[in-house]
Amino acid sequence: MTDITVAKEVELKLQQAHMQLLALFELSPVAMSLSRLADGCFEQFNDTMIGLLGHTRDALGQLSFLDVVTRAGRALAKLHRQQLLDVGRYGPIETELLHANGERIPVMLSGMRTARADGGEHV
Numbered sequence: 001m002t003d004i005t006v007a008k009e010v011e012l013k014l015q016q017a018h019m020q021l022l023a024l025f026e027l028s029p030v031a032m033s034l035s036r037l038a039d040g041c042f043e044q045f046n047d048t049m050i051g052l053l054g055h056t057r058d059a060l061g062q063l064s065f066l067d068v069v070t071r072a073g074r075a076l077a078k079l080h081r082q083q084l085l086d087v088g089r090y091g092p093i094e095t096e097l098l099h100a101n102g103e104r105i106p107v108m109l110s111g112m113r114t115a116r117a118d119g120g121e122h123v
Helices: 005-027 047-053 072-086
Strands: 031-036 041-046 087-097 106-113
Touching: 047 087, 047 106, 072 087, 072 106
Parallel strands: none
Antiparallel strands: 031 041, 087 106
């Protein structure tokens, strides 16, 4: 028989840390999202992001970063994507995003590259 007390304690601490980070993400007054590095598609975003962009949760889940950034912002995004690939982060940068009603929203963006469990990467 093997004592798994330590392993269970570690598992519980990891679950608690995960729940705390999830709460910080979801409840943050700052708009936050996770998108796939490969194509920029949004995978997760908080309610503040939904409110900022004026889309429903379902609609925003069908979009990518390039769908919500202005044309000028797309060119800037290409430059910062290279920085993201080279050093693992970018920003802060000033750009504009597009609200669902077409209005331009000035924002300050920062991002970092993170690994996903399936081997892909997030921004």
